[in-house]
Amino acid sequence: MNNRKFIYILLLILSWELISRVVGNDQLMPTSLVIAEKLWYELIEGKLWLYAFYSIVAIFIGLGISTILALSISLFSIKYKWVMDFFKFLNSILHPLPGIAILPILIIWFGVGYKAIFALVIHSVLWPIITNLFLALETFPKTLSMVGDNYEMGLLRKFWYIYFPGIMPSFISGIKTGWARAFRAVISAEMFFGVIGATGGLGWYLVKKRVFLDTTGIFAGLVVIIIIGIILERFVFNKLEKITIEKWGLKS
Amino acid sequence: MKTKIVVLILVLSVLLSGCVNSEEKTVKIAQQFGLAYAPLQLAKELDLIEKHLPDYTVEWKQIMNTATIREGMLSSDLDIGFMGIPPFLIGYDKGMNWKIFRGLSKAPLGLTYNKDKISSLEEIDIKHKIALPQPGSIQHILLAMYLERETGTANSLDDYLLTISHPDGQLALLSNSEVAAHFTSPPYIFEELKEDNVDFLVDGNEAFGGEFTFIVGVVRDKFNNQEAIDGINKGVDEAVEMIINDPGKAAEILAPIYGLDEETTLSYLTWDGMDFNNEILGIEKFSGFMLRNDYIETEILEEDVLNEQ
Known part of the structure; x- marks a missing residue:
């Protein structure tokens, strides 16, 4: 993190502190010190990290399933033109549907447990990844795929050695969008139908704090959500880019 | 530049107008x-x-x-x-x-249950959920009061609670989901009780131990x-x-x-x-x-x- 970002964060905390002191009501806007104290307490005593863990596990399982699905669909799209056409059509219908809007249907079909959450995450993640992958496949240089033909590669080998590195930048940006949408979807779903398993996720944590009018606790949860977002963006996705597209010289 | 200032003033005045207390009684x-x-x-x-x-x-x-x-x-x-x-x-x-x-x-609030799924509260285990509107709601507190009296621990079933709105809870109770019991209120409870396989497990007054508003x-x-x-x-x-x-x-x-x-x-x-x-x-x-x-x-x-x- 560069120095400028530190200054921004400091400025943000300072102005928050100032405004919250003027407001002077912890139920409306707790001061940053109160939030920090609460965050510490919730992490140690309240097992906030366990809630965060539950949400992240749910997201990553869903993300993994969607990635495999999206990649297989792309693989078949290379071989059969109609597969791409069909999924493009499905994409145009289903992509605009917000996850939270189809949640009531998912509950009827899958119940209120993990199955519904996974279905929701897959819906939120699959379409952005597919959109990105298709875009990359369509603009994929024909000469490159002909190189594969020249070597008499099978579909799988061609996909792995030629297409996959080529579509990697789009794939990673698709996963990034997908991750952000999955995170939102999971938290809304947890807020919508509460606990899954003996401990719920971050959404459930927020609901619990909300129904007991614990505003400071809500802010503690929000801080955790922000931190998870930053960590994933900076350390996971940037790392993924470094070991793939940057190493392969694909990042301009 | 001038227009920018005018726009800014207009926007601010609109925003702030909400803060001024109107004389009209509402x-x-x-x-x-x-x-x-x-x-x-x-x-x-x-x-x-x-x-x-x-x-x-x-x-x-x-x-x-x-x-x-x-x-x-x-x-x-x-x-x-x-x-x-x-x-x-x-x-x-x-x-x-x-x-x-x-x-x-x-x-008449109460805890209803789906007879096809359980036959008593003791049978509630990891496979089941008790649906209610939200923690801290009157339904949750009544259930806890009942449990305190019956089992000695008010939160003995907290791990199996599922917060969900009344209509979705009704849907979940009647459908083939893990929701086996539902603490709810009228009219949802009336509609649930019309089903052959749904009955009261505990009614509100029994849970409270008397009458309550x-x-x-x-x-x-x-x-x-x-x-x-x-x-x-x-x-x-x-x-x-x-x-x-x-x-x-x-x-x-x-x-x-x-x-x-x-x-x-x-x-x-x-x-x-x-x-x-x-x-x-x-x-x-x-x-x-x-x-x-x-x-x-x-x-x-x-x-x-x-x-x-």
């Missing part, structure tokens, strides 16, 4: 959906409160759950709200300045306007009288709002245990239980929270 009332709020719905449809408060603008807001009403009252966006006693006590305990000014209804009217301290409260009381009382003396007519007005036919609405309004009046019962029993089980931190007495006339 009262903002929040209600939720459900049979227990029938007198409010009736008063709204027939403009009964407007009749007793001719100088006021009455704004009705239909809100999905108690937490939202509480937040609206905290941000001064709502003056009057109707809710169960436990959520009121939680807010009071957390420092909200508000008082109960009337009771509205008693209702389901919905009370709450007013923000800052609203502090006895004239308006009196007007609201008169309007709501009139609606209550109508439900008691002429339930047929009340059902006729309410049926389209609830999306039910008149006959069903009438049967629900006059269901055994549906009781509309301004009594306030059960505050200290609720607060004593909630204090004992750490749902609230301070002792709350009835005289603390009643809005003296």
